Amino acid sequence: xxxxxxxxxxxxxxxxxxxxxxxxxxxxxxxxxxxxxxxxxxxxxxxxxxxxxxxxxxxxxxxxxxxxxxxxxxxxxxxxxxxxxxxxxxxxxxxxxxxxxxxxxxxxxxxxxxxxxxxxxxxxxxxxxxxxxxxxxxxxxxxxxxxxxxxxxxxxxxxxxxxxxxxxxxxxxxxxxxx
Numbered sequence: 001x002x003x004x005x006x007x008x009x010x011x012x013x014x015x016x017x018x019x020x021x022x023x024x025x026x027x028x029x030x031x032x033x034x035x036x037x038x039x040x041x042x043x044x045x046x047x048x049x050x051x052x053x054x055x056x057x058x059x060x061x062x063x064x065x066x067x068x069x070x071x072x073x074x075x076x077x078x079x080x081x082x083x084x085x086x087x088x089x090x091x092x093x094x095x096x097x098x099x100x101x102x103x104x105x106x107x108x109x110x111x112x113x114x115x116x117x118x119x120x121x122x123x124x125x126x127x128x129x130x131x132x133x134x135x136x137x138x139x140x141x142x143x144x145x146x147x148x149x150x151x152x153x154x155x156x157x158x159x160x161x162x163x164x165x166x167x168x169x170x171x172x173x174x175x176x177x178x179x
Contacts, residue, residue: 092117106178113143113176117154125150134179141169143176 093116095101103109121128128148134140144167145160152161160166166175 090119101179109178111176111178112158113155113160115155115157120153121150128152130155132176137179142179143169 093114095114101114104112105114116130127146128150129144129146130148131144132142134142145164146167147164148155148161149163155161160175168174169177171177
């Protein structure tokens, strides 16, 4: 069940990035009735060697998993997906494909959103959206986030990027909920 979450999120990210690549539309200014995210936004606007994530476009996935104990949680999984055109999307999460997700990211643990990293979005991408769905639980939605700046290449554990908004998950709550 939990490995499906990673595969679903990788597929959803590919679909979103591919859809944004050629649409040519610009986003409307949000209305004042729009809900901003109540989560802890993290602003990472400039490259900094002390930060694990930066919003500068990178040719490779940033090292956002420096603090993960690979002995207890397995190695970082990288899922390559081919984008339309010449791009390849790589999504990285802190668990092995097919291995159990660390309890901290589940509803039995801390229920904190996992750190995710991906390769740079194709030129012309307007925004990035992230969805984590569970294919083994009839497409249960664990997390929906939109409005991520297209130069962002990762999300830190338990954080959402500045300017991003979260939607209601399958449990009816705003933000992330683990399997």
